Amino acid sequence: MNVQSSPPSTRPSVLVVEDDANLRIGLRDNLQDEGYEVAVASHAREAELLLRERTFDLLILDVMLPGEDGYSFCRRLRASGVRTLVLMLTARSLEDDIVRGFEAGAQDYLTKPYRLRELLARVGALVRRSGGAPPQVMSFSGFSLDLGKRLLSRADGSVIDLTRTEFDLLAFLLKHRDRALPRGEILDAVWGRDVIVDPRTVDNFVSNLKKKLGWTSASSFTFHTIRGVGYRMEIEPMTKP
Secondary structure, eight states: OOOBOOOOOSSOEEEEEOSOHHHHHHHHHHHHHTTOEEEEESSHHHHHHHHHHOOOSEEEEESSOSSSOHHHHHHHHHHTTOOOEEEEEESOOOHHHHHHHHHHTOSEEEESSOOHHHHHHHHHHHHHHHTOOOOOEEEETTEEEETTTTEEEETTSOEEOOOHHHHHHHHHHHHTTTSOEEHHHHHHHHTOTTSOOOTTHHHHHHHHHHHHHTOOTTSSEEEEEETTTEEEEEEOOOOOO
């Protein structure tokens, strides 16, 4: 059985039901990077077992599943009293298909191929609607990055002034720390796919971040340059006295 789940926690929880292994793993990893607790299943029966064991803040449900499809599964969940909010994913973009999803009991509907930033924005909106709260603060090496207030502060409470792009770049690098990030992926995520920017622009912004964060070779975090690829942010674990 291909069911993966995490121990109960205070983090907002998401159940991803997707039969395509690459998409399923990708969604899981990206949602975990955003701070969500994630469980995954490859078809309706696996998802149903997880839903019997616990509740989730959100169900991301692919329509084209082996066996029972997403429409039928969603209708059955609603009939049985399950009120978890549902975001449906499908390659079908006809109006009738979208209406069918809402009639089955879904709260939102996103067609494939989708943009990751849009999906994450919709997930955040639905989680807030369900009463959960997407993670808002990321801490590292004596700094706190508040995503809600869009503030970077030191341990003493003083604020470091960042431009919009600098803030978004730091947030992206933090969310994907310890991963080699190609410049193209960074540009798509921070500047947007529709914006034409020289790839070396990333280098300039990373340099600016280092200066504003007061980075030195003794710092417990670093932005590793990966030749011909891009960057990887690493953070040393806090040591206990």
